[in-house]
Amino acid sequence: MRGLLLLVLAAWAPPAAAQQLLDWSPDEVRAVGRHGPWPPPPVRDPSNRVSGTPAGIALGEHLFNDPRLSADGLMSCATCHQAGRDWSDGRAKGFGTVDLDRRTPSLWNVGYAHWFGWDGAGDSLWAQTIRPIVDPREMGGNAQRVAGLLRHDKDLACGYQRAFGGKAGDDDELLLVDAAKAMAAFQATLVSPRTRFDAFRDALVAGDRAAVARYPLSEQRGLKLFVGSGNCDTCHFGPRFTNGEFGDVGIAFFVRPGEVDTGRLGGLARLAGSPFNLLGRYNDDVSGANAARTRHVQRLHANFGEFRVPSLRQVGRAAAYMHDGSIATLEDVVRHYSEVNPDRLHSDGTPLVRPLGLSPQERTDLVAFLRSLDADPPPRPAPPPLCP
């Protein structure tokens, strides 16, 4: 009897779920839909012959954690890209043998990118991986050192043979590239978990109103701003919330008085000068089809002071924001977009970034939405031995 009464009461109560749903226009549903589905299919990089191979990934994970790649034998990739810190270092700016000028980006979902580094100086994940190994401000290593390990360390030599199907040869530079390709194969497996946003996005696209309503109102309002008047998704587009290109959102580019970080402009110069770019001899894709961006990219005046549009997945977990770590919190990032100085952003047309003048409630909503792009990753087991 009591059960029946409760049921009747429940039927009378206004459906709480229905109140938790904003109106979503077909255009908005489509815009939200473009930010998924998540996760995307696993990466296969045609420029890297061990991409997606279990033996390549296993070797790559060991190399990633191996400090012997560095000059002093003390620094590995994992020193700055730590699994427990979302593959970054918890600092506003990187720190190697000296203080660095840019923030260490998280490596979540890095395999899906097509330009690497804040300035896009790398056009493949393996080319980008070579940079810190040989940069004296970071690991300060060289091809000889890496090649020596692949030839003479028992485990790594065995791992190399399994991954590449032959013994390590005598070309040092080729072995440096192969090591980087294995590390790239490993990094491409770092895919961030599904989030509250993803559940909402899938439900909205499927028209599942009950599931849609589980996404809090504040986050829904923030998302509406993001794809609507905030204009955020012109740049933060797609499942990773980045179009993979470059932009200037009004962050200072002075590194020190009198010294600027030219961003994309300098990155394009470094790309063109690199023997490891996709137009060079280390691209494993003989068709060259994957080098379309490198072949056609052009240098524009506007590239000065542009930086890569960062992915926003796991964004709330970062220690600081922007290429130079100059903004401390997500709240401050949103305040920046709300109050950005339009004079700093020279634009002939309708500017992509303009002071939005958000109310405190809108700022709270936008931050709430951004935080719904975070999820706790499952704990990571230590890698199994390479050749037990």
Next chain:
Amino acid sequence: MRLSAKYLASSFAFLFANAAWANCPLDLGRGTGWVVFSDHYMVAFRPEPMRIEVGQPFSLLFNVCTKSNRPAELVAVDALMPEHKHSMNYRPTILAGADGRYRVDGLIFHMPGRWELSIDVRAGEESERLMHDFILK
């Protein structure tokens, strides 16, 4: 992004009412695409792959004809977002084939919104710019 089938159908109707264009092959292999024309030129084109995605490289296959049946040349293809006054970050290249056919590689529309494609064609001394709008969502 969808091809405008309706627009294409109406263009075809117009064109075949106009005998001078009858020699211009519009079908670029998939039975679909766009046609733009002026008093002197007619240009048919389609993308490859067929769906243009934000941030993904694509090519355009062109067929360039003149009303007078004089040989015409595709001189340049570019695109910009008129609202924001910015161009593509990539410079396309043109590859000439036989019979007024061209392949343009290396186009990337890196943002959603309106992109304006400009198609510069020339026959002898006369050159002209034809335009086409894409809305990417």
